[in-house]
Amino acid sequence: MSFEIKxxxxxxxxxxxxxxxxxxxxxxxxxxxxxxxxxxxxxxSLTMAxxxxxxxxxxxxxxxxxxxxxxGCEVELVSGATMPTFASMDEKGKPDVxxxxxxxxxxxxxxxxxxxxxxxxxxxAPITGLGEGWWLPPATVKKYPELKTVKDILKRPxxxxxxxxxxxxAFIGCPAGWGCQLVNANMFRAFEMxxxxxxxxxxxxxxxxxxxxxxxxxRGQNWFGYYWSPTSLIGKYNMVPVDFxxxxxxxxxxxxxxxxxxxxxxxxxxxxWTHSVxxxxxxxxFKKAGGPAADYFSKRVYPGPVMNGxxxxxxxxxxxxxxxxxxxxxxxxxxxxxxxxxxxxxKVKSSL
Amino acid sequence: MSWYENIPTMDRQELxxxxxxxxxxxxxxxxxxxxxxxxxxxxxxxFLVWFEKLLxxxxxxxxxxxxxxxxxVGSRSIFVVSGTVCSFIVIGYxxxxxxxxxxxxxxxxxxxxxxxxxxxxxxFMSRSDRLQSMVNPVLDVMQTIPSFVYLIxxxxxxxxxxxxxxxxxxxxxxxxxxxxxxxxxxxxxNEILEASESFGASYSQKLFGVQIPLALPNIFAGVNQTIMxxxxxxxxxxxxxxxxxxxxxxxxxSNQYLALGMLNGLAIVALAIIFDRISQSFGKRxxxxxxxxxxx
Numbered sequence: 247m248s249f250e251i252k253x254x255x256x257x258x259x260x261x262x263x264x265x266x267x268x269x270x271x272x273x274x275x276x277x278x279x280x281x282x283x284x285x286x287x288x289x290x291s292l293t294m295a296x297x298x299x300x301x302x303x304x305x306x307x308x309x310x311x312x313x314x315x316x317x318g319c320e321v322e323l324v325s326g327a328t329m330p331t332f333a334s335m336d337e338k339g340k341p342d343v344x345x346x347x348x349x350x351x352x353x354x355x356x357x358x359x360x361x362x363x364x365x366x367x368x369x370x371a372p373i374t375g376l377g378e379g380w381w382l383p384p385a386t387v388k389k390y391p392e393l394k395t396v397k398d399i400l401k402r403p404x405x406x407x408x409x410x411x412x413x414x415x416a417f418i419g420c421p422a423g424w425g426c427q428l429v430n431a432n433m434f435r436a437f438e439m440x441x442x443x444x445x446x447x448x449x450x451x452x453x454x455x456x457x458x459x460x461x462x463x464x465r466g467q468n469w470f471g472y473y474w475s476p477t478s479l480i481g482k483y484n485m486v487p488v489d490f491x492x493x494x495x496x497x498x499x500x501x502x503x504x505x506x507x508x509x510x511x512x513x514x515x516x517x518x519w520t521h522s523v524x525x526x527x528x529x530x531x532f533k534k535a536g537g538p539a540a541d542y543f544s545k546r547v548y549p550g551p552v553m554n555g556x557x558x559x560x561x562x563x564x565x566x567x568x569x570x571x572x573x574x575x576x577x578x579x580x581x582x583x584x585x586x587x588x589x590x591x592x593k594v595k596s597s598l
Numbered sequence: 599m600s601w602y603e604n605i606p607t608m609d610r611q612e613l614x615x616x617x618x619x620x621x622x623x624x625x626x627x628x629x630x631x632x633x634x635x636x637x638x639x640x641x642x643x644x645f646l647v648w649f650e651k652l653l654x655x656x657x658x659x660x661x662x663x664x665x666x667x668x669x670x671v672g673s674r675s676i677f678v679v680s681g682t683v684c685s686f687i688v689i690g691y692x693x694x695x696x697x698x699x700x701x702x703x704x705x706x707x708x709x710x711x712x713x714x715x716x717x718x719x720x721x722f723m724s725r726s727d728r729l730q731s732m733v734n735p736v737l738d739v740m741q742t743i744p745s746f747v748y749l750i751x752x753x754x755x756x757x758x759x760x761x762x763x764x765x766x767x768x769x770x771x772x773x774x775x776x777x778x779x780x781x782x783x784x785x786x787x788n789e790i791l792e793a794s795e796s797f798g799a800s801y802s803q804k805l806f807g808v809q810i811p812l813a814l815p816n817i818f819a820g821v822n823q824t825i826m827x828x829x830x831x832x833x834x835x836x837x838x839x840x841x842x843x844x845x846x847x848x849x850x851x852s853n854q855y856l857a858l859g860m861l862n863g864l865a866i867v868a869l870a871i872i873f874d875r876i877s878q879s880f881g882k883r884x885x886x887x888x889x890x891x892x893x894x
Contacts, residue, residue, distance in 0.1 A: 457753030
């Protein structure tokens with residue numbers, strides 16, 4: 247790992263100077279291009295992060311298709327993940343685009359990078375209706391309509407018996423090591439769930455969390471736990487987000503307590519889940535060099551249900567991002583044709 | 599000549615349908631029989647929970663005393679005993695006592711389960727060449743299939759928690775005890791068997807009086823390997839919600855907490871070494887005792 251980083255740094259310092267020339271050159275070229283013509287050919291080549299989860303893969307592949315076929319860019323996808331991709335964009339200016347960057351994890355450094363002009367938020371909400379929270383299966387909601395808020399649910403631990411201690415209710419938290427594990431543990435204390443007869447279950451891994459939810463819903467059992475949207479599981483099982491019944495108790499409570507390890511959070515206050523911010527982040531280089539292609543990102547918004555539907559399609563057909571991108575472009579023309587000028591749309595359509 | 603250049607593949611759609619068919623049939627199976635299977639394993643779960651609580655709630659000096667006595671019985675070496683006591687005190691001092699007790703609980707139960715299932719299978723295998731040729735490939739699969747592959751169906755069937763964790767551990771840790779029991783019995787000298795036959799030993803007298811006792815060192819090597827492999831699965835088991843030393847390791851891996859990972863990893867190593875030394879020296883003593891008795 248460290249070896250890789252070192253070599254990368256070496257290569258990068260070599261490239262850095264060349265990059266500087268390239269950037270000045272491209273800036274000069276694009277400015278003249280913008281002044282003289284409305285040609286799309288100015289887009290050039292760019293790298294885009296393909297994150298390691300389904301919705302981001304779909305978005306990256308759709309972007310790639312539209313940018314390549316519609317705007318004549320040359321797009322190279324590099325695999326990524328929230329933290330490494332952000333670090334690389336911030337430090338090295340590569341990749342140029344992160345389609346689905348969850349901002350809560352990198353809020354302060356992202357704000358700094360934006361204020362210093364290294365990165366730009368091309369789209370502050372590329373997917374609507376997304377977020378983290380606590381969920382119930384639809385069957386449970388239908389059977390027990392009185393469970394409207396978290397407070398109602400907490401009164402009924404008997405409906406969600408824990409396998410290892412059936413006298414208690416099981417709340418399925420977040421796998422060990424995820425940021426949300428700390429939040430869920432603190433929420434568990436803030437809502438005094440232990441006193442109300444609940445245990446916090448650590449599912450151990452993403453597979454464990456998914457499996458426990460899928461198993462419960464498939465068998466018509468009750469399930470109460472943490473998850474997030476957009477995801478295929480939420481879409482597939484039509485999971486219902488639970489209202490916390492309390493307002494958001496302020497970012498001081500959230501950032502200064504909830505998001506920290508238990509020892510550093512003495513008095514967590516009950517609160518609804520913080521609003522999840524997802525951005526499409528682009529580098530300064532691409533914002534300047536990309537021309538109309540960079541503007542494309544600002545209009546590209548996926549409605550939540552469409553995204554969930556695509557994720558279900560991907561899961562059901564075990565399709566990768568590339569296959570799903572073609573499916574999306576074919577099935578949801580009404581959505582994506584609004585993102586681009588008609589001429590671009592027809593170019594993309596004819597390429598399918 | 600396209601069939602010559604490209605290996606014949608299933609049609610994409612057919613392949614997808616095939617995968618879907620397998621997934622759906624498994625889901626149907628899980629929906630129909632899942633509850634029954636879960637109920638079947640409930641007694642095991644209660645026992646596991648009870649045993650873990652017992653270990654966690656017992657006063658620590660008592661636990662250390664019991665482990666020290668076990669170490670003495672197994673090894674008869676003051677060096678092993680003092681090493682064992684020291685490691686447990688260090689583990690407790692670094693705040694890993696509770697996790698270590700959880701791990702100890704699931705490892706001991708899964709080892710017991712593997713032994714009680716594995717030794718009989720090994721004995722049957724040694725009796726019949728046909729059974730051996732049938733069981734061996736199954737053992738190969740159990741040892742080599744990536745554990746993540748069977749974690750998914752196990753979780754779909756039994757949910758997350760101790761029982762699926764135990765099953766995952768046993769799938770991996772069972773083969774050595776089966777193989778070495780089988781091997782140990784097959785390696786017993788033919789002349790000894792002939793001698794016992796000439797004294798008029800019956801089939802069961804031959805098996806339980808001659809073959810199994812002579813195979814004990816090998817069987818014990820199998821027990822030792824089973825314990826080691828069970829410990830190696832601690833982290834994987836934690837991925838489906840088993841409490842213990844694996845949980846902090848997972849947390850360390852995803853957050854790059856070097857110290858946390860090292861400490862808990864080393865605690866697993868300490869457990870492994872303790873179990874290994876005790877069971878190995880026990881096995882060796884068995885061998886010596888047998889050697890002098892049979893004068894080999």
